[in-house]
Amino acid sequence: MVQPRKNADAKPYYFYVLLCADNTLYGGFTDDLEHRLATHNAGKGAKYTRPKTRRPLKMIYHEVFTDKSSALKAEYAFKHQPRSAKLKYLTAHGVTF
Template sequence: METNDHYFYVLECKDGSYYGGYTIDPSRRLGEHNSGKGAKYTRVRKPVKMIYAEKYASKGEALRAEYAFKQLTRSKKEQFLSEAGEWDANSEEF
């Protein structure tokens, strides 16, 4: 049985909005969003940049994190990202 890493990630769109999602391959998914093959929401808000990603042991955990993030108000999302600290996509190993 193949095991995958599961990620919850946050994108910052060109218009300053945030998009939260789930993937098993953050680099590939970011490319999909920027090529217009990602979520409908990001297609008209590109380019997007990945500002946060967290690895989870199971898909369910990652999806719960995504859902919880999407329920937050804008100010709570900003607080979450601020408390998570600076995330450098170039140094993060997927």
Template sequence: MDKTNEHLFYVLECNDGSYYAGYTNDLEKRIRTHNEGKGAKYTRAKLPVHLIYRESYETKRDAMRAEYQFKQLTRAAKERYMRKGQCIDEITEKR
């Protein structure tokens, strides 16, 4: 799949154990950017980061919606989501 047509929601685990969720269409480049200290302000002080979860979507809008919904979850719900790969809508309804 052409990287520019791949829309990914991803979750990183930071060095302090916290999670960072984001969107990209080039995952390798985005993780490299984070670890170079040039990514999101949040991750700059929490390096290194490593990928722990990702999902692919057909559109940027869908991937960004998944990112937004994931960020609304509690940490426990985020962990369940990543462990089970559940639909975010199912988890937010159960909260």
């Protein structure tokens, strides 16, 4: 019988928000924040962050989750809001601009 993984051993997943050089916001998810930011800044990340006009990118917020599904849901919810709601969300979570 296979034993389920204990939460203490589970890999963390993150929802994160990047501030682009053109002052736009990008939300994503990952299991390695440092590597993902480096990938975006190298122009090899998401299609949205590839243009040179959007780089450099700065990580301004991240939130940790114990499962991939929850991180993906947070990303989806963030991306499907108008900019004003995104800014309100970030301010409510202690991000200052």
